[in-house]
Amino acid sequence: MRIESAVVTNYRCIVDSGEFGVEADKTILVGINEAGKTALLKAIQLVSPTPDTPKIDWLFDAPAPMVDDIRRGNLDRERMAVAKVVLTPDANDVEGLGLANDSDIRLEMTAWLSGKRTYRVTGLQPSVSLGDVDKSIVRLTSAMSKQSSEDAKAAAQGLTAWRASRGQSDPISGETADELRDHLDSLLPLFADGSAAEGYWDALDSVVKEAKGQDEVGKHLLSKLPPFVYFSSYFSVRPRIHLNRLAEREESGEIDLDYDFGNLQLLKFLGFTARELSNMDSEAPTKGVNYDTDVQEQERYKAALAAHERRLTERKRALQTAGARLTAEIRRVWNDDSLTLRLDVDGQYLQTLVEDELGIPVELDQRSEGFRWLVSFFVVFHAQAKDDLRNAVLLLDEPGLSLHALKQQEFRKTVSALAEGNQIIYTTHSPFMVGADELDLVRVVEMVDRKVGTKVHTRLAVDDPKSIYPLQAALGYDLAQSMFTHQRNLVVEGITDLLIIEALNAAFSSDGGPALDGDIAIVPAGSASKVVYYSTILTSQSLKVAALLDSDSAGDLAAEQEALWQLLSTKRILRTGDHISVVQHAEIEDLLRQTLAQIARDELGWDSVETVQSQPTRPLMEVLVAEHPGASKWKLSRAFAKWLSANGTAALDDSEREAWRSLSTAVNKALA
Structure with a gap:
């Protein structure tokens, strides 16, 4: 079961985050401190x-105002939702429920501010709300109130009070259905067969x-709900x-979670309590006073x-196994096969030791x-997930913050590997924890005004540019690293050219269509005027x-610069207009003119499809910016890259596929 979307409200600095989509494998929440x-x-x-999750406390967890x-x-805590999460069940989760294939x-x-949790299943036959049965409730309570029995009147008043505490749109399901059932059961013996109350009672009973x-169905799905590990x-x-x-x-209840949490998780990982390990050091049996002469005492001893x-052997084996598991995990990220982690008990002390190539163990600190x-x-990961790693949803808060930049990049690979079996949501403000190929996984978190609170944006259109700085830095680093690692390089004007060409190249490669040769790097210069500088450096x-x-x-203007054509032969200066015949002053977007016009309308709300069709020689971006x-x-x-990933190259029209074939062939030929 995977999270599909989430929204957080009424919690600390969050009034209403807005609903945001969550990727099936990995989602990255990027934002500045606070x-x-x-x-x-x-x-x-x-x-x-x-x-181990602390209970919610309205005094500290509700927004201060x-x-x-x-x-x-x-304000009623019972009616204040804190987080609503929509989850999509896997095929295994619905097995045996007898649901239709479609x-x-x-x-x-x-989750509510009062501490309760509720669930609802959507996609089944629409559930009836309390507002739909109001008339039956009113008529039933009215009929019961007219009876002479005080018990009947009291039961009717109870149902009326309960209904008043609920909302019109509350669905009759889960806890609400249970409570209504209790009220109906209390009323059943209080009216006679054939009475007016019976008909109203029967109607509510069937609902x-x-x-x-x-x-x-809901209870079955609830049993499949994965733990969320923070x-x-x-x-x-x-x-x-x-x-x-x-x-x-632990025994006196004086645990300081800020200090002891990691220690308790280590013990949980080992499968022992602190008392069990402590007693093992002091439970060695002693010989009785008559040991030498008493056969029974000798046998007892x-x-x-x-x-x-x-x-002691069980303890030793557990410590060795845990050390070996940690060693394997650490070596994979740290890239040092000489490292070995050991867990050892020395008297009353549980020690975490590290050995390197010198072979001398030192304490972890x-x-x-x-x-x-x-x-x-x-x-903590293994302890909290209880090794049910296939199901746990991992919520990682600033992972790898203290790691060196290069180690962060390695750890990012570990996160991606974990995401193959676990859905992961992690926060970061480090550019090294966001890959240049992961921009579609990013959700931007910002708080421009504390009165409004934290907002989550699926698109990278935010009010505070500082919020997306890690993304800019990640792209910049990736581009800088790629500049001198490839023998063949295509310099393009800007980032958007890079995104479009890489998206097309990946999609056509996947579909077995025309593509750039595998060793060609795409290098954005930032603008047309800077192409000559990048070309000179390369x-x-x-x-x-x-x-x-x-x-x-x-x-x-850039193509006419003397420095450029002195560096590059004519065949290595490519123009987008050479691969599309109709548009005058064509830009890269005009190679995908029809598809991008539809994406602009459907995904971004920029409907200029009619204008684009009626003015075929006018550049696409000129039309969109004007309207x-x-x-x-x-x-x-960005919208195109996501759309193409979902729909594939078959969704492009013939002229667009031909334009890409022409361009990719020209690039390969120029760099042959």
Whole structure:
């Protein structure tokens, strides 16, 4: 079961985040400090919390401006949703339910400020709301109130009061259906057969029975709900844990979660409590005073000693196994096969030790903070998910924050690997935790005004440009790294050219169509005027270079620069207009003119399809910008990349496929 969408409300700095889509494998929440990223994850976790999740407390978790109204009773915590998550069940989740093959059901989970959690199944026969049965309830209570029995009147008043506490749109399902059933059951023995009340009671009874049938589907799906595992950068495993003191803090209820959380997770990972490990050090049997002469005492001692040695062996094996598992995880990310993690008990101390190529074990705190964080991550991950790694939804708060930039890139690969079996949502403000090929996975988190609170944007159109700085930096780093690693390079004018060409190339390659040769790198210069500078840098490294320029005025000016045609032969200066015959001053977008016009209308709300069709020689972007002031190449290219990934090259029209074939052939020939 995977999260499809989420919305957070009434929680800390979040008034209403707005509903945002969640990718099936990995979703990245990007934003500056204090934007509300942590609050988003913690609210979402409340939908399916692990046993260690702190209980919600309205005094501390409600938005500050609402606290006094809640205290005074002006706001009802029971009616204040904190997080609503829509989940899509897998085929295994609905097996045995007898649903139609074309059924499209969803499990909608809601966590409330009062601490309760409710669920609703959508996609089944529309559920009846309380507003739909109001007349039956009113008539039933009216009929019961007219009876002489005080019990009947009291039961009618109870049903009336309960109905008043509920909303018109509340569906009769789950807890609501159970409560209505209780009221109906209390009324049943209080009226005679054939009375007016009986007909109204029967009508409500049939509604509840139908709702209960649907509830069985909901309960089945609820049993398949995965745990939401939250992990923060601030949780850490201590290098030395005094077992008896930790056990005493547990037993007295004086646990400090900020300090002890990582320690408790390590013990959970091992499968022991602090008291069990502590007692193993002090439970060695002793010989009785008459051991030398009493055969029974000798047998008792031998049995006790054997049991004690067995417990110590069990402990040793558990520590060795856990150390081996952690070692394998760490080596994969750290890229150092000489590293070995050992877990050992020395008296009352549980130690986490690290061995490197010197073979000398040192305690964990003598390693870098980034290394300690990585160890803590894997300990908490395995402990909280209880090794049911196929199901847990992982909520990672600023993962890898203390890792070096290159280690963050390696850890990003680990996150992607985990996402193959686990849905992951993680927050970051590091450009190295966002891949240049992952922009469609990004949701931007920003808080421009605390009165409005945190907002989540699916598109990269935000009010505060600082919010998307990590994305810009990630692209910049990726581009800089790619500049000198390929022998053959195609320099294009801007980022949008890069996005469109890479999307086309990936899609056609996947479909077995015409594509760029595999070793060609696409390098955006930032503008047409900068193409010559990038070409100069690349050719100075003895690399092959071709330039692709739009056929607009800026492209004409760049193509006429003496420095450019001295660097590149004529066949290596490519123009978009050479691959489309109708449009004058064609830009890269005009190669996909019809499709982009439809995407602009359907995905971005820029409807200029008629204008584009009636003015075939006019550049597409010129039309869009003239008719839609907010139109931009960036938004359009991102929408196209996502659309093409979902629909494939078959959805393009023939002229667009031919334009790409012509362009890709020309690029390959120029760089041959």
